[in-house]
Amino acid sequence: AVPLDDPAAVRAAVAGRDAVLSGLGSRSRKADGVAERLTGRIVDAMEAEGVRRLVVVSAAPVGPIPAGEPLVDRLARKAIGAVLADLYADLARMEAALERSATDWTSVRPPKLTDGPCTGVYRTVVGGAPVSSRSISRADVAHAMLGLIDDPAAVRQGVGIAY
Template sequence: MKLTVLGATGGVGKEVVRQALDAGHQVTAVVRDPARLPVNHSALDVVTADVTVAGALRPAFAGREAVISCLGPRTRRDAGIASTATRAILKAMETGDVQRLVVVSAVPVGPMPEGESLWYSKIALPLLRRLLRDGYADLGAMEEEIRRSATEWTVVRPPRLTDKPLTGRYRRVVGGNVPRGYTISRADTAHAMLAVLDDPATVKQAVGVAY
């Protein structure tokens, strides 16, 4: 498959690029600083572009079969990047005739899963939402933009991310979040994002992933 990956220099983005190449996909990685993507491969094309400008993204989307966005606020100063970039992505996809879109969000943006622990539902999650409210508001606005679009979208919602290695073994809930699932590695999050690409059950759905 011919893929374009945005946020390719982030923790999840680098894993998406590496795993996609290992799986035989052709990858266009959109970055701000190519030096931050230490990956060399004959099937990799690295493009420098402003992800908030639709016109800058259109060349990177031309002839692609799917777009994967790993963009998100890493610090409070980044709040707004996910929703702003998503608006540009959607506009670029409209004119580039690309339909499939997979994005990463976060568990606190979604609903409380059935069977969740009292400690997490009443204490930990409300505290997390309050402390990181700007970032989650940005991701929530991103999800709203995507739901209103005509794309064949999937939102992947992981909990706290770690740097542990790829296992390929994690729980997945289509249309909700994973109960009592509090961590997942960036590598396995990337694995989940690639796995939904050709899974029709995940189209126009949010998918919770966790151990």
């Protein structure tokens, strides 16, 4: 693990890489700006080292609401959004900082994360979200992130992902 509080260590970790994948996030419901702050350090290091490709994990509620989403899903999104408002605000600020950066970023936006296996079978929507997005395993999010590295359609885009 790279000590993210040490800019020199972060820069050394990204030097010479083709891409950087980040799963940074808060360990509690109180975000304390961790995603925005630490992703900013990664972006600074990438820009200093000339590394362009970045794929990060965000969250489905940060992206747009899918057209035709059923009422029950909209109500659930609203309730969860109220409980996790601080986390989602941090992720939204992280995504805004990515938009201002020179990186070729992609923000993967999963709904509820589970500890299930990697199936390789899930739905993705570049620039949107799958309808009735309820869950996906962390392993499948990682699988999707790897696949998105070389996808030009996903550059500087949010990508909704779910089963």
